[in-house]
Amino acid sequence: MILNQFTNNTAIIGVFLTGKSLDAALVINSKIEKRFSKKIDTTASEESVLHEVISAIENVMVKDVMGIGIGVPSLVDVKNGVVYKVRSIPSWREVHLKDILEDRFGVQVFVNNDANCFAIGEKYFGKAQKYNDLVGLIIDEGLGAGIIFNGFLYSGANCGAGEFGSIPYREHDYEYYCSEGYFDEKYGVKANILLNRAKEGDKIALAIFEQFGYDLGNVIKTIMFAVDPEFLILGGSLSEAFPYFEKAMYEKVKTFTYKHALTNFKIAISEHENIGLLGAAALYFDANNKSFGSING
Amino acid sequence: MKNREQNSTIIGVDLGGTNIRSGKIQNGEIVHESSIRVPENGQNKEAVIKAIKNTIADVYDQNVAAIGVGVPSLVNRHSGIVYDVQNIPSWKMVNLKEILENIFDVPVFIDNDANCFALGEKVYGKGRGYDDFVGITLGTGFGAGIIKNGRLMDDANCCSGEFGSVPYLDKTLEDYCSGKFFAQNFQKTGEEIYHLAMQGNKEALEALEQIGYHIANAIKIVLFTVDPKLIIFGGSVAKAHEFFKNTMINELKKFPYQHVIHKLQLEFSEIKHSAILGAGALCFNNIPQFAEI
Numbered sequence: 001m002i003l004n005q006f007t008n009n010t011a012i013i014g015v016f017l018t019g020k021s022l023d024a025a026l027v028i029n030s031k032i033e034k035r036f037s038k039k040i041d042t043t044a045s046e047e048s049v050l051h052e053v054i055s056a057i058e059n060v061m062v063k064d065v066m067g068i069g070i071g072v073p074s075l076v077d078v079k080n081g082v083v084y085k086v087r088s089i090p091s092w093r094e095v096h097l098k099d100i101l102e103d104r105f106g107v108q109v110f111v112n113n114d115a116n117c118f119a120i121g122e123k124y125f126g127k128a129q130k131y132n133d134l135v136g137l138i139i140d141e142g143l144g145a146g147i148i149f150n151g152f153l154y155s156g157a158n159c160g161a162g163e164f165g166s167i168p169y170r171e172h173d174y175e176y177y178c179s180e181g182y183f184d185e186k187y188g189v190k191a192n193i194l195l196n197r198a199k200e201g202d203k204i205a206l207a208i209f210e211q212f213g214y215d216l217g218n219v220i221k222t223i224m225f226a227v228d229p230e231f232l233i234l235g236g237s238l239s240e241a242f243p244y245f246e247k248a249m250y251e252k253v254k255t256f257t258y259k260h261a262l263t264n265f266k267i268a269i270s271e272h273e274n275i276g277l278l279g280a281a282a283l284y285f286d287a288n289n290k291s292f293g294s295i296n297g
Numbered sequence: 298m299k300n301r302e303q304n305s306t307i308i309g310v311d312l313g314g315t316n317i318r319s320g321k322i323q324n325g326e327i328v329h330e331s332s333i334r335v336p337e338n339g340q341n342k343e344a345v346i347k348a349i350k351n352t353i354a355d356v357y358d359q360n361v362a363a364i365g366v367g368v369p370s371l372v373n374r375h376s377g378i379v380y381d382v383q384n385i386p387s388w389k390m391v392n393l394k395e396i397l398e399n400i401f402d403v404p405v406f407i408d409n410d411a412n413c414f415a416l417g418e419k420v421y422g423k424g425r426g427y428d429d430f431v432g433i434t435l436g437t438g439f440g441a442g443i444i445k446n447g448r449l450m451d452d453a454n455c456c457s458g459e460f461g462s463v464p465y466l467d468k469t470l471e472d473y474c475s476g477k478f479f480a481q482n483f484q485k486t487g488e489e490i491y492h493l494a495m496q497g498n499k500e501a502l503e504a505l506e507q508i509g510y511h512i513a514n515a516i517k518i519v520l521f522t523v524d525p526k527l528i529i530f531g532g533s534v535a536k537a538h539e540f541f542k543n544t545m546i547n548e549l550k551k552f553p554y555q556h557v558i559h560k561l562q563l564e565f566s567e568i569k570h571s572a573i574l575g576a577g578a579l580c581f582n583n584i585p586q587f588a589e590i
Contacts, residue, residue, distance in 0.1 A: 149445060158560065224459075227443075258459075261456055265453070
């Protein structure tokens with residue numbers, strides 16, 4: 001557990017924007033004290049979506065809030081808090097979120113992408129609390145990853161680190177084979193329907209998830225080769241199919257070249273439904289602990 | 298214990314698959330070197346340990362403050378245990394740090410050889426002044442080390458940056474971006490290809506253009522995974538960069554995020570004896586305020 005001056009009794013607002021919904025929460029001592037959720041019109045104008053975000057924050061705002069963290073499904077310039085080409089919100093091509101929200105609310109604002117929020121959320125509030133080197137892998141509409149290195153988010157020079165989904169694989173890239181859209185495109189079945197069939201023991205659905213497990217195992221091996229984490233946590237809608245792809249995934253991971261590394265490596269499934277939202281709040285702790293020094297002294 | 302400062306005398310040891318080489322380093326220069334072939338094809342664990350000990354003893358003197366060893370294997374950086382060393386089959390698990398510290402009575406640091414290359418560039422080469430970059434060796438194999446916040450990335454098994462093993466086309470990146478590419482497709486070594494290219498040999502020039510394309514794809518994967526703003530290349534294949542640089546840069550123009558490519562800096566190592574110097578640089582990795590020489 002991370003204990004330091006920044007987590008105790010500090011009130012932070014976390015905001016999590018996905019292609020479908022907008023969530024804002026007041027987080028104090030790892031608990032969500034107040035929450036606002038809303039479906040948003042993703043085709044609306046830039047100003048209109050921005051207005052939704054601001055009013056969501058206002059809904060959970062209290063007077064002693066120290067900072068705001070916001071997670072967005074896009075490329076992010078973390079330093080300047082600018083989001084680019086936001087997935088599912090076409091009008092958000094370049095939004096200077098940090099500047100806008102800091103002007104509006106007068107507190108520190110931290111912006112990052114959704115996968116990084118997931119990873120830092122697991123580090124501060126979830127299953128990854130005892131690990132310092134880990135990767136959070138979200139499998140849903142896309143394949144996103146956040147890297148925690150030495151206890152802190154690792155974003156790279158352009159916030160492009162962890163884009164494992166874009167690595168060429170078979171005839172496309174990893175994201176093509178390891179995200180929701182693949183099942184529809186390849187087999188003509190929506191992922192959630194396939195999952196229900198697997199739960200009922202449907203042999204074809206089980207075989208499809210087995211193949212998915214092999215592909216996911218390969219992306220995990222690539223992650224091990226690239227950043228060598230001690231822990232990997234899976235999240236996103238497709239992680240619910242874990243019981244059906246687990247065996248194939250491990251089978252592939254076990255072919256990793258360095259056998260000794262396997263003994264130091266663990267994989268788990270995220271079980272915290274609000275981890276992305278909490279992780280957005282944790283962006284505040286990550287940034288302030290980073291400038292304060294190592295969290296482990 | 299003697300303090301390690303930037304003018305400290307240190308020893309760098311390169312445990313290669315074929316040779317063991319130890320060098321005494323003063324102010325970034327190798328002042329004394331000793332090398333020996335790996336004995337008995339690496340079949341005898343104790344014989345290899347003894348050979349390392351002897352090459353170090355050849356160059357050791359009482360001014361030596363620390364020893365760094367680069368090993369082609371997984372390493373537990375903290376305990377100094379090496380696992381499954383390439384080309385030394387008898388070394389499944391050797392507590393090299395403890396063994397050498399008992400003999401020489403100075404701190405010993407062990408790390409993966411590709412990490413040593415990157416750290417060598419940080420301390421002695423083109424990585425001076427940079428806190429975040431990736432060092433890639435294109436030699437008989439493909440290795441990489443990641444420098445983060447001015448130090449080697451403190452990963453779980455010292456195997457981050459093993460991009461060479463990432464699946465690529467029908468094989469792995471290493472098969473297309475190292476000497477293996479020339480051996481498998483042109484039945485020549487990297488050295489031979491380089492010399493032929495300098496004489497204007499068409500096939501050799503073509504081979505180097507092809508490898509430029511594959512190296513660009515390796516760079517894209519590095520950008521997708523760790524997103525550095527500087528990459529420094531070393532190793533025998535990198536020496537021929539004048540012949541593959543253009544195709545490499547052209548292929549990088551296809552990367553989806555061109556602002557990333559515009560900011561990216563690509564450099565080629567100019568350090569001689571980078572394996573020994575890189576191993577020696579390990580003596581400075583653990584110093585909080587990095588000593589730059």
